[in-house]
Amino acid sequence: xxxxxxxxxxxxxxxxxxxxxxxxxxxxxxxxxxxxxxxxxxxxxxxxxxxxxxxxxxxxxxxxxxxxxxxxxxxxxxxxxxxxxxxxxxxxxxxxxxxxxxxxxxxxxxxxxxxxxxxxxxxxxxxxxxxxxxxxxxxxxxxxxxxxxxxxxxxxxxxxxxxxxxxxxxxxxxxxxxxxxxxxxxxxxxxxxxxxxxxxxxxxxxxxxxxxxxxxxxxxxxxxxxxxxxxxxxxxxxxxxxxxxxxxxxxxxxxxxxxxxxxxxxxxxxxxxxxxxxxxxxxxxxxxxxxxxxxxxxxxxxxxxxxxxxxxxxxxxxxxxxxxxxxxxxxxxxxxxxxxxxxxxxxxxxxxxxxxxxxxxxxxxxxxxxxxxxxxxxxxxxxxxxxxxxxxxxxxxxxxxxxxxxxxxxxx
Amino acid sequence: xxxxxxxxxxxxxxxxxxxxxxxxxxxxxxxxxxxxxxxxxxxxxxxxxxxxxxxxxxxxxxxxxxxxxxxxxxxxxxxxxxxxxxxxxxxxxxxxxxxxxxxxxxxxxxxxxxxxxxxxxxxxxxxxxxxxxxxxxxxxxxxxxxxxxxxxxxxxxxxxxxxxxxxxxxxxxxxxxxxxxxxxxxxxxxxxxxxxxxxxx
Numbered sequence: 173x174x175x176x177x178x179x180x181x182x183x184x185x186x187x188x189x190x191x192x193x194x195x196x197x198x199x200x201x202x203x204x205x206x207x208x209x210x211x212x213x214x215x216x217x218x219x220x221x222x223x224x225x226x227x228x229x230x231x232x233x234x235x236x237x238x239x240x241x242x243x244x245x246x247x248x249x250x251x252x253x254x255x256x257x258x259x260x261x262x263x264x265x266x267x268x269x270x271x272x273x274x275x276x277x278x279x280x281x282x283x284x285x286x287x288x289x290x291x292x293x294x295x296x297x298x299x300x301x302x303x304x305x306x307x308x309x310x311x312x313x314x315x316x317x318x319x320x321x322x323x324x325x326x327x328x329x330x331x332x333x334x335x336x337x338x339x340x341x342x343x344x345x346x347x348x349x350x351x352x353x354x355x356x357x358x359x360x361x362x363x364x365x366x367x368x369x370x371x372x373x374x375x376x377x378x379x380x381x382x383x384x385x386x387x388x389x390x391x392x393x394x395x396x397x398x399x400x401x402x403x404x405x406x407x408x409x410x411x412x413x414x415x416x417x418x419x420x421x422x423x424x425x426x427x428x429x430x431x432x433x434x435x436x437x438x439x440x441x442x443x444x445x446x447x448x449x450x451x452x453x454x455x456x457x458x459x460x461x462x463x464x465x466x467x468x469x470x471x472x473x474x475x476x477x478x479x480x481x482x483x484x485x486x487x488x489x490x491x492x493x494x495x496x497x498x499x500x501x502x503x504x505x506x507x508x509x510x511x512x513x514x515x516x517x518x519x520x521x522x523x524x525x526x527x528x529x530x531x532x533x534x535x536x537x538x539x540x541x542x543x544x545x546x547x548x549x550x551x552x553x554x555x556x557x558x559x560x561x562x563x564x565x566x567x568x569x570x571x572x573x574x575x576x577x578x579x580x581x582x583x584x
Numbered sequence: 585x586x587x588x589x590x591x592x593x594x595x596x597x598x599x600x601x602x603x604x605x606x607x608x609x610x611x612x613x614x615x616x617x618x619x620x621x622x623x624x625x626x627x628x629x630x631x632x633x634x635x636x637x638x639x640x641x642x643x644x645x646x647x648x649x650x651x652x653x654x655x656x657x658x659x660x661x662x663x664x665x666x667x668x669x670x671x672x673x674x675x676x677x678x679x680x681x682x683x684x685x686x687x688x689x690x691x692x693x694x695x696x697x698x699x700x701x702x703x704x705x706x707x708x709x710x711x712x713x714x715x716x717x718x719x720x721x722x723x724x725x726x727x728x729x730x731x732x733x734x735x736x737x738x739x740x741x742x743x744x745x746x747x748x749x750x751x752x753x754x755x756x757x758x759x760x761x762x763x764x765x766x767x768x769x770x771x772x773x774x775x776x777x778x779x780x781x782x783x784x785x
Contacts, residue, residue: 317687395689398761399682405767406679406712409672418769424671425664427763428646428655431606431738432667 185225186241189214196228196237197245203235256299256333262292263340270348282355286363292341293367299334300377303327307381311388321392328385331378338371338378494533498541502572509545509570510534510554527556538570546571592633595624599634603654604643607739608756611650612691615742625652648762650755674760676716677731683709692753693744696732700725 186193191213196203209216222228229236266288273281307327314320345364352360405418414420427433446452501512513534518525525533538545548569555564599621602609611622624630625645635645644655681688684702688694703709703724710724718730732751735741740760744752 312691317689392689395761396687398765399678399687401767402675402678402682402764404769405675405764408769409675414672415668418767420671420767421664421668423763423767424667427667427671429606429759430604430643430654430656432670433656433663 181225182227185222185227189218189222189227192222193227193237193241196235197242200242201234201236204233205230205235206233208235256330256337259292259295259299259334259337262288262295263337263344266292266344270344270351274351277355282357282360286360289360289363289367292337293363293370296334296338296341296374297370300374300381303330303334304377304381304384307385307388311392317392317396321389324385324389324392328382328389331381331385335375335378338375341367342371494537494540497533498537498544501537502544505572508552509537510552510567513537514554534567538568544573546573592637593624593627593630595621596634596637599625600638603645603652606654608648608651608653608754608759610739610754610756612752613739613742613754614744618742622650622652648756649758651759653756653759671763673717675764676712677735678760678764680709680712680716680731683712688753690753690755690757693750694753695748695750696728697725697749699728703728 192208192211195208195211208214209219219228223230227238227241229238266285269281269284269288272278273285307324310320310323310327314323345368352364405414405420408414408417442452442455447456497516501509504512507515513530514527516530548571550569551566552569553564553566555562557563598617599609602616602618602621609618609622609625611619611626613619613622625634631645631647638645638654642656646653646655680699684699686694686698686702700723703713713724713727716727716731718727718734729749732741732743736743736751740754740757741751742754744750
């Protein structure tokens with residue numbers, strides 16, 4: 173290190189530039205100096221300082237974090253490459269301290285033994301999880317075949333190394349059982365039994381990983397083999413002997429997929445009822461536009477109903493309620509139908525009823541209720557103004573039927 | 585309605601719409617919820633019901649490694665010449681894919697421009713590509729595009745991102761590989777120099 177740093181300095185520097193650290197950790201080996209300095213959260217001065225602290229490195233215009241910082245993060249988050257080397261170190265340390273403890277029964281050695289036993293346990297589990305994840309990732313995401321195979325083979329080796337370590341650890345634990353039992357230390361006893369249990373468990377995991385790796389390698393190998401075969405077939409085909417030197421024809425004729433047998437998608441007719449719906453109309457419209465057929469366009473979509481359509485309906489109902497009107501007319505005897513209608517005060521809700529409307533009502537009633545009305549077959553005249561001109565209208569005198577006649581009519 | 589008797593999943597229409605076109609349903613396809621359709625068919629209960637339902641119209645669901653497709657029951661094979669032509673073209677395409685430095689296999693992602701670039705740099709590949717019988721394209725890039733388009737229509741590839749034009753190889757690709765694998769080459773005796781005896785079955 174070019175400058176002496178302590179934990180506090182390092183932490184505060186990392187924290188102060190946490191945005192940068194996060195970016196560089198996320199995009200390893202991709203960030204250029206210009207890109208970095210273009211950000212708002214770092215000045216040239218700060219950048220120089222980080223370089224001088226060895227937190228950042230610059231190489232061929234690419235900025236990267238110090239490897240030990242990256243390793244620390246990766247280690248803590250349990251990602252990154254599998255490194256079984258650590259376990260080896262721990263095992264060696266463990267052995268050394270056990271030897272010391274055998275020499276001199278001192279607590280400080282026992283403490284170290286406990287520490288390394290715990291570490292071995294934690295690291296083993298972590299490495300196995302990493303291994304599993306990396307194997308999976310490699311199979312799924314590594315696009316280059318050769319690298320993929322090579323990586324998987326490497327993981328297979330790493331797996332073997334880890335198994336080796338597990339065996340070693342088991343041996344050590346077994347050998348020193350008597351030694352440990354003399355110590356009468358319950359904590360140590362707990363650590364050892366936890367370690368033993370997890371060793372067995374981890375061994376199982378590793379066997380599973382092994383089958384995974386083998387499976388993946390086989391799958392890749394199969395594809396590679398098929399690809400080789402495809403190339404051979406292509407060669408045969410280019411020689412023009414595909415149909416003679418292989419059973420290509422046979423295999424292809426045995427193919428039963430829908431697509432390759434010329435089956436068309438089954439076509440069904442559209443139900444007529446559907447065409448009368450609004451969706452059907454949209455369909456018709458599209459077809460008519462495409463083929464320029466106007467006939468299909470005759471029927472339009474129903475317009476949107478007005479917001480007050482309910483009120484309008486009410487009006488209509490009142491207007492059409494002529495029966496009530498006729499009843500009222502029949503119960504009086506002063507006026508004839510024409511006069512009655514002309515003078516009739518319609519309810520306000522209908523609004524003003526014009527002369528023409530009253531006239532058509534007259535005709536309507538005369539036609540619909542002729543059995544209840546007394547037609548006098550005499551003309552009467554009504555004078556009215558049409559604009560500026562005087563007009564005279566002749567109408568039939570119609571009176572309500574008298575009770576007597578009613579019964580008479582019924583009888584006849 | 586018949587459907588109630590069969591107790592069918594509600595995606596039955598979608599499944600039929602895809603597979604009756606002759607397309608495959610792959611577990612790693614994402615377009616139009618293909619992976620969900622795969623899961624629906626893959627459910628053993630659903631599978632039996634769908635199978636029974638489609639058998640009525642003489643369609644049979646066939647199961648491959650992570651994909652499904654329809655075949656027709658007891659139907660004489662038609663159009664053998666057309667089929668032969670199609671599969672000869674598949675051989676050409678797979679041969680091309682197999683000859684790439686960065687081999688394209690199930691689950692790989694690639695862009696047509698990458699292939700075109702590699703073909704441009706390698707005479708052997710360039711020749712292979714040019715000899716694939718497709719008629720519309722002049723440039724190598726367009727030709728690769730056309731191949732990708734064709735393979736997507738046959739539901740072996742999927743256009744994953746239209747902006748970057750990146751394709752993904754679907755599980756159904758295994759179907760083609762299986763076909764290739766099942767073709768036997770009759771060797772002239774004593775000429776089997778490479779250890780591929782396993783494959784020639």
